[in-house]
Amino acid sequence: MIAAMHRRLIASFSRSIPSHKFLLHSAPTVNTMKFLSPLALLALAPPTLAWSTTHRFIRPATILHSYSTATSGDAATESFRVSFNEGDSTISPWHDIPLNGKSEGTYNAVIEIPKMTKAKMEVATKEPNNPIAQDVKKGKLRDYHGPIFWNYGCIPQTWENPNEEHPELKCFGDNDPIDVVEIGSKAIPMGSVCEVKPLGVLAMIDDGELDWKVIAIATDDDLAKEYNDIDDVPDAVKAGIREWFRWYKTPDDKPLNGFGFDEKWLDAKMAREVIGETHEAWKKLRSGEIEAGKLWTGK
Numbered sequence: 001m002i003a004a005m006h007r008r009l010i011a012s013f014s015r016s017i018p019s020h021k022f023l024l025h026s027a028p029t030v031n032t033m034k035f036l037s038p039l040a041l042l043a044l045a046p047p048t049l050a051w052s053t054t055h056r057f058i059r060p061a062t063i064l065h066s067y068s069t070a071t072s073g074d075a076a077t078e079s080f081r082v083s084f085n086e087g088d089s090t091i092s093p094w095h096d097i098p099l100n101g102k103s104e105g106t107y108n109a110v111i112e113i114p115k116m117t118k119a120k121m122e123v124a125t126k127e128p129n130n131p132i133a134q135d136v137k138k139g140k141l142r143d144y145h146g147p148i149f150w151n152y153g154c155i156p157q158t159w160e161n162p163n164e165e166h167p168e169l170k171c172f173g174d175n176d177p178i179d180v181v182e183i184g185s186k187a188i189p190m191g192s193v194c195e196v197k198p199l200g201v202l203a204m205i206d207d208g209e210l211d212w213k214v215i216a217i218a219t220d221d222d223l224a225k226e227y228n229d230i231d232d233v234p235d236a237v238k239a240g241i242r243e244w245f246r247w248y249k250t251p252d253d254k255p256l257n258g259f260g261f262d263e264k265w266l267d268a269k270m271a272r273e274v275i276g277e278t279h280e281a282w283k284k285l286r287s288g289e290i291e292a293g294k295l296w297t298g299k
Contacts, residue, residue, distance in 0.1 A: 013145070020219040026088040026285040027149065032106045041128075042250075043299070045065075045073060047164060048276050050138070057134060061168055061275070064161070066086055066255075067084055067085065067086055067091070067097065068084075068085050068086075068217050069082050069083065069085050069191035070082075070085060070207070071107050071255065072094070073084075076119070076134070076141065077141075077271065078133075078134070078136055078141065080133065080134060080237055081124075081131040081132065081133050081276050081294065082121075082131055082133075082191045082222065083129060083131040084096075084097070084129070084192060085130070089095065090129050091129065091192070091253070092109075092129045092130040092193075092296075092298055093110045093130055093131075093132070093156060094123050094125065094130045094156055094157070094177055095130070095156070095157065095286060095298050096155070096156075096298075097110065097193055098156065098157065099156060099157040099158065099275075099279055100154065101155040101195035101196070101219065102195060103195065104286070105197065106195045106196060106197050106219055107112070107180075107195070107196055107198065107216075107270075107275060108156055108193055108195060108196075109153050109154070109155055109156065109180045109182060109193070109194050109195075109196070109216065109218075110123065110132075110153045110154050110155075110156055110191075110192075110193055111151050111152070111153040111182070111188045111189065111190060111191065111192045111193075111194065111195045112152060112153040112190060113148055113152040113153065113190065114151055114187045114188055114189055114190055115143075115147075115148060115149055115150050115187045115188075116147045116148075116149065116187060117147060117148065117152050118144045118145075118146070118148070119120050119134055119141070119142075119143055119144075120134060120135040120141075120142035120143060120144060120155075121133070121134055121135070121190060122134075122135050123154055123177065125176060125177070125295050125296065126294045126295060126296055127258050127296055128296055129198075129296070129298075130296060132190060132191060142234065143163070144248060145248070145252075147227060147247075148244070149184075149244070150181045150182060151181075151182040151183055151184070151185050151188045151218075151240065152180070152182070152188065153179070153180055153181075153182070153294045154176070154178060154179055154180060154213065155175035155177060155178050155180050155275060155278075156173045156177065157177075157279055157282050157283075158177045158178040158225065158275060158278035158281075158282050158284050159175075159176070159177060159278055159281045159282040159286075160173030160175065160176055160177075160178060160210060160211070160212065160278055160281070161173045161175075161278075161281040161285075161290070162174065162209070163290065164173040165296035166210055166260075168261075169203060169205065169260040171208055171209060171210045171262075172207055172209060172210060173209065173210050173281070174206065174210060174211045175209075175280075175295070176211075177278075178214060178274070178275060178278045178283075179212065179213050180196060180213075180214045180215075180216050181213055181214065181215050181217060181241055182194070182196055182217065182218055182223035183199075183216070183217055183223075183227075183233070183237060184217050184223060184224070185221055185222060185223060186218070186221065188218070188284060193217045194218045194219075194220075195218065195220070196216035196217060196218050196219065196273040197216060197217050197218075197224060197228070197268075198215070198216045198268050198272060198275065199215050199216055199217060199222055199227055199228070199229060199230050199232065199233055199271065200206070200214075200230030200233065200238075200265040200266055200267055200268055200270070200271050201214050201216045201265070201266050201270055201271035201274050202215070202241070202242060202245075202259060203212065203259055203261050203263050204245055204257055204258075204259055204267070205258045205259060206257050210260075210271055212274055212278070213241070213245065214271050214274070214275065215230070215238070215239055215241065215265065216247050216271075217273075222283050227265055228268070229265070230265045230267045230268060231267075233265075238265050242263065242265075243276055246256055246258075246259075286298075286299065287299075
């Protein structure tokens with residue numbers, strides 16, 4: 001029943017998105033007609049249509065293992081931080097939380113940005129213990145121009161190596177942990193560590209850098225029983241995620257982001273391979289085999 005409701009909501013919302021025929025690999029030409037980009041249309045969508053059957057927050061007590069979080073500084077300021085602890089010790093969500101979940105074939109995801117929020121939060125890879133902080137660019141806190149409709153975060157113990165060129169895409173990694181887009185029915189609080197099942201992966205190319213996007217579902221979500229691979233995910237969800245990431249920087253006069261592999265979502269098997277490759281790169285970074293530069297690795 002939940003999945004059926006999910007599909008009906010997707011269908012009703014997708015009808016409001018104009019045809020993607022005008023979406024080209026290069027920037028569209030300007031004309032006198034006032035078109036709204038898919039990003040602008042998504043930003044106008046009410047929360048109940050954000051590809052979700054419900055919109056509820058889970059309690060921080062659902063964090064896996066014995067991890068806890070603590071905040072410091074004021075929200076919406078440069079001083080705000082979410083730090084991670086295990087017992088009495090401060091830990092790094094990037095380096096100390098394990099890659100693999102408790103169930104076979106699952107991974108841990110650190111949620112940086114809950115669905116239906118706008119603040120561009122991220123694990124601070126250059127700070128000691130890598131707390132979550134709001135990204136700052138040119139002295140200003142970064143916010144999306146519209147809410148993101150999925151829970152967004154990273155997979156710990158992964159790293160997209162900026163020194164290694166992808167053999168097919170001919171671009172280098174973005175120097176961050178690999179991103180994960182969790183498409184379940186719940187809004188998951190910032191700082192949560194949740195077990196997810198990968199469903200597929202998209203090769204986004206952002207300013208010439210490879211920035212993989214893993215699409216996943218939390219294992220405790222009702223939809224996890226139905227979603228096991230990329231073909232199980234409704235086309236409207238896959239298209240919505242791709243178009244959101246294509247357009248989200250354009251209000252800042254940045255170009256459209258591109259995608260490799262003919263813009264196709266790759267399957268769950270390929271997602272696991274990409275996660276495995278970025279985990280191997282992380283191990284070399286953490287061991288010192290690869291120079292960390294300004295990244296904080298705890299070594």
